[in-house]
Amino acid sequence: MNDLFATIRRVLVPIHKEGYPFILVGIVLTVLAGTFSQFFGWIFLILTLWVCYFFRDPERVVPVGEGLVVSPADGRVNLIATVLPPPELDLPQEPMTRISVFMNVFDCHVNRMPVAGRIAQIHYTPGLFLNAELDKASEDNERNGLVVESPQGGAIVRVGVVQIAGLVARRIVGFVGAGNTLAAGERFGLIRFGSRVDVYLPAGTRVLVGLGQKAVAGETVLADLAPGPERLFRSI
Structure with a gap:
């Protein structure tokens, strides 16, 4: 799981660790929803990506x-x-x-x-x-x-x-x-x-x-x- 979050940080944007529990819940819900409905699977995937975006933590030049x-x-x-x-x-x-x-x-x-x-x-x-x-x-x-x-x-x-x-x-x-x-x-x-x-x-x-x-x-x-x-x- 640590490797997964490291990949997200590297490929997408730096993500603060406070967001990890929410991202994990989003991933689980995406998998479960996708098992029963492709439509709802996509919905939860989009929400999970938004959570990743919300908890972004970019470096800044002060x-x-x-x-x-x-x-x-x-x-x-x-x-x-x-x-x-x-x-x-x-x-x-x-x-x-x-x-x-x-x-x-x-x-x-x-x-x-x-x-x-x-x-x-x-x-x-x-x-x-x-x-x-x-x-x-x-x-x-x-x-x-x-x-x-x-x-x-x-x-x-x-x-x-x-x-x-x-x-x-x-x-x-x-x-x-x-x-x-x-x-x-x-x-x-x-x-x-x-x-x-x-x-x-x-x-x-x-x-x-x-x-x-x-x-x-x-x-x-x-x-x-x-x-x-x-x-x-x-x-x-």
């Missing part, structure tokens, strides 16, 4: 530059606002810049660190499963919040990152723990089947994306924490 905030998720920038951060994150209750990236069921759902830094705390909050595109999903939906202490220009900037379960999503998976130090673009979690990730930045942070823009996790620059005029940056 932009290099002090102060750059990269997208934590693949998807569409659907909200940009100045709001109070969630109280469970223990961030100062003063306005922060929030950028939200909505993931539909066709987007890659592996989440990546928007900035380099140490994870100071993680807080899981149970809740509803409203449409993640709605603004109130930030307060009402099931979510998992991280506070990242990121070195920026000799100071430590605290950035909030919140994974939000959506209408279809029912499982937020974390790969890291409090105290871990990660690089920008490094994987920190995954949300199954449609959801959203919010990033909370200090008020006045220069936002470099617009509403409706397509974002790529670990590659698209959402904002710049560094003061001063806009500047060029490079990728490695």
Whole structure:
């Protein structure tokens, strides 16, 4: 079975291990359905291939530059606002810049660190499963919040990152723990089947994306924490 999954990763796309149980179930159902009906066999085969696609985990090229905030998720920038951060994150209750990236069921759902830094705390909050595109999903939906202490220009900037379960999503998976130090673009979690990730930045942070823009996790620059005029940056 390990050889089968290795072949899938090599021939199709890199697949995160969180998807293996779903792919295995899909393969079994495809074989069983195909035994009784060729039509349903094809249906389950297509669904299994879609599950492989959903759990894809491609490598990304992370932009290099002090102060750059990269997208934590693949998807569409659907909200940009100045709001109070969630109280469970223990961030100062003063306005922060929030950028939200909505993931539909066709987007890659592996989440990546928007900035380099140490994870100071993680807080899981149970809740509803409203449409993640709605603004109130930030307060009402099931979510998992991280506070990242990121070195920026000799100071430590605290950035909030919140994974939000959506209408279809029912499982937020974390790969890291409090105290871990990660690089920008490094994987920190995954949300199954449609959801959203919010990033909370200090008020006045220069936002470099617009509403409706397509974002790529670990590659698209959402904002710049560094003061001063806009500047060029490079990728490695």
